[in-house]
Amino acid sequence: MNDRLHADPLWGKYSPLTALTGVALIILGSSRFSFAVTVLGSLMWVYGLTIVTLKVLENLLPRIGRNGIAILLSSLYSYGYYYLFSLFSPIMALEVAFPLALVPITFIARGLYRQMDNLSLSQALGTSLYEALILGLLLMALALFREPFGFGVLTIPSPQGTFEFFGSDLASHFSIRLIVSTAGGLLILGYLVALFRVLRNFYGKYLAQRENK
Amino acid sequence: MKEKTISDHSVKGRDVILLSSWILGILLLGLSIVFFGEGTKNYFLLRAVNSYFEEKNETLRLEKPLPKNDSTHRPSISGDFFSVGGSKDIALIDSLMVEGTSIAYAIILSPQGTLRRMIPLGSHSVVMDERVALQLKALFQQRIETETLERK
Secondary structure (H helix, E strand, O other): OHHHHHHOOOOOOOOOOHHHOOHHHHHHHOOOHHHHHHHHHHHHHHHHHHHHHHHHOHHHOOOOOHHHHHHHHHHHHHHHHHHHHHHHOHHHHHHHHHHHHOHHHHHHHHOHHHHOOOOOHHHHHHHHHHHHHHHHHHHHHHHHHHHHHHOOEEEEEEOOEEEEEEEOHHHHHOOOHHHHOHHHHHHHHHHHHHHHHHHHHHHHHHHHHHHHO | OHHHHHHHHHHHHHHHHHHHHHHHHHHHHHHHHHHHHHHHHHHHHHHHHHHHHHHOOOOOOEEEEOOOOOOOOOOOOOOEEEEEOOOOOEEEEEEEEEOOEEEEEEEEEOOOOOEEEEEEOHHHHHHHHHHOOHHHHHHHHHHHHHHHHHHO
């Protein structure tokens, strides 16, 4: 039944809607490099702490409603991160609040905590942090393209808000506004996904060749 | 057969108790962060906004946070309210979502609830503010003022 479901073009693992998990976070969190860095911190924090809590208190988990607990717990840690960040950089916290709110949703949609049953604490933590890091690095890579071309600057988080450590008036003047908008983000993501599929295909062929040898 | 049923019931009961404890515990923790942390958060926000005003040679200064339930002339939207030093105006610190990114504003309201100024906070918000369509700003202004009137 599960195999049939996963292979289904509409409901399966690779259906267009399933593959959209995390798109909102990728688009909104990559418009500025400083946002991407902040979201990376939140991803590591939420993924790591939620998995550690669920693993350590595994014996106290009920057999029903585990999804609900994971949703509440990741939301709590996400709010905790937002709170701490708002003490570090209150103005920037207002600007990055929405992408940060999407972190627990991405965590839940990925369903990582359901795959941790047979893993030890360190293995589970390693897997979850690795996944958070991959998503965070993807955000940062996109932001490294979108921010310089869309705003003409590069920023990092600072107590005074976004701190511009690279940029000029000329670059700002010639920046392409579309790139930092949601529509531009989706366009770039489309090209990135196409490139990813080509590379994935090559990698698959390389692995098959290695197995044959 | 009878024993099995009793055992099943006890396991279900244990699960329900555990689930309720988890939900209650998480909600209590969350609420305590919101309740006890609000003051510290507002203090840091006030300090950051005042330091930004100082940097930009703005004469305005936020004085103190206003409690959320004391809202004679305030709109019911999200954000934090502060009194403005040397005047009876109220400052609302909130963010507006435009083109997929949020813009932080200090919105200065008269005691009657009329919007006086919208000051973008931070370099990101200043850049984005220049890109916001005037119609959208007018809509935001209208929303704040309408909600203020409704509460009066």
